[in-house]
Amino acid sequence: MGNLLRILNDKSGAAPKVNLFVDFEKAQPTEVEKKVYDEVAGVLERAPNILADLQKYTGAGEQIREAISKPSSEDDQEKAWSAVCPLVMLLKTFYEYCTELEKSLTSILSVLCSADLTAMSHLEMHQALTKQLAEILDFSLKFDDLKMNNPSIQNDFSYYRRTMSRKRLECNDPHSAGASSSPSLDGEVDMRDDVANRMSLFYAHPTPLLNALSTTTKKFVEMNVDLPLENTTDCLCLMACVCRVMTENPAYYTRFENEETMLFCLRVMVGVIILYDHVHPVGAFAKNAPIDIHKSVKVLKDHSKKTDGLLNALRFNTKHFNDEQTPKSTKTLLSS
Numbered sequence: 001m002g003n004l005l006r007i008l009n010d011k012s013g014a015a016p017k018v019n020l021f022v023d024f025e026k027a028q029p030t031e032v033e034k035k036v037y038d039e040v041a042g043v044l045e046r047a048p049n050i051l052a053d054l055q056k057y058t059g060a061g062e063q064i065r066e067a068i069s070k071p072s073s074e075d076d077q078e079k080a081w082s083a084v085c086p087l088v089m090l091l092k093t094f095y096e097y098c099t100e101l102e103k104s105l106t107s108i109l110s111v112l113c114s115a116d117l118t119a120m121s122h123l124e125m126h127q128a129l130t131k132q133l134a135e136i137l138d139f140s141l142k143f144d145d146l147k148m149n150n151p152s153i154q155n156d157f158s159y160y161r162r163t164m165s166r167k168r169l170e171c172n173d174p175h176s177a178g179a180s181s182s183p184s185l186d187g188e189v190d191m192r193d194d195v196a197n198r199m200s201l202f203y204a205h206p207t208p209l210l211n212a213l214s215t216t217t218k219k220f221v222e223m224n225v226d227l228p229l230e231n232t233t234d235c236l237c238l239m240a241c242v243c244r245v246m247t248e249n250p251a252y253y254t255r256f257e258n259e260e261t262m263l264f265c266l267r268v269m270v271g272v273i274i275l276y277d278h279v280h281p282v283g284a285f286a287k288n289a290p291i292d293i294h295k296s297v298k299v300l301k302d303h304s305k306k307t308d309g310l311l312n313a314l315r316f317n318t319k320h321f322n323d324e325q326t327p328k329s330t331k332t333l334l335s336s
Helices: 004-008 034-044 047-055 061-069 074-112 119-125 127-148 152-172 193-204 208-223 229-248 260-279 293-301 304-316 328-335
Strands: none
Touching: 034 074, 034 127, 047 074, 047 127, 061 074, 061 152, 074 119, 074 127, 074 152, 074 193, 074 208, 074 229, 119 127, 119 229, 127 208, 127 229, 127 260, 127 304, 152 193, 193 208, 208 229, 208 260, 229 260, 229 293, 260 293, 260 304, 293 304, 293 328, 304 328
16 A cells, blocks of 8 residues: 555655555455454444534533522522533533543554554554544544533533532431432432542543543553553554645545545644653654654644644643753744
């Protein structure tokens, strides 16, 4: 399918002669990929519905405000609780889905970063799994963008935890005035404390899923002590570079059948750079890093109407951007 290194090392600016095309639209699994692919596909097929539900999430802000302003009104307390409970279950569904994506990411990395092939060969031979990795990153950036712009999510969950704590105290205190008047705890909502704690930590982060996937990637490297770090960083680096080349070179992007694929590639490029920056000890912004950050930022700015959030993701979700070793020109480029 072509030589990736020739594409990545092409400095002429001309269209590469080799025909590399990671088919993010139609790649199908080989027999080697099929087991992992089918498992991950079962998770990813639910992604559109998760995003749709998150996009429609309006929260219980009005009911909560009424309950807080009228603490003695049992009716307002009940209305707020009744409004929050189904929303909390929805947030739990989102959280559990994201933990499934973390497991899917680990399964994909186990194949794409294995020691039996080079990173280049993996990317060429396992395009269906590469596509699924891209879809996970694409979803994560969309998910985090929706979450970050919806303060109701944290407000609803905080109210739920405060109210649940109060209800438990009232239920355990027979002399409490609220013991008889408060409604009984709903078993479907009364989740275990450890789950609620993990959800609190998850939703407290501005970009919870990207943060979780970065942590998962680091754990993958730490757990696979016999696997050289370069296996993972080379895979991520190659994927970032190929996504960039595909979006800046008409020999490739004219082959996209869907207009959305261009922005898909840009989101994936940013997601992979973020993972790389969290895993590599020096990061993606160092002067001699193999990922060309300046070219990556340029291609993002060429589509500036749709990529402001992606530029911010590089600034605020990476680990090494603010390091002293990051060239001033890079910081200026991303901050301008």
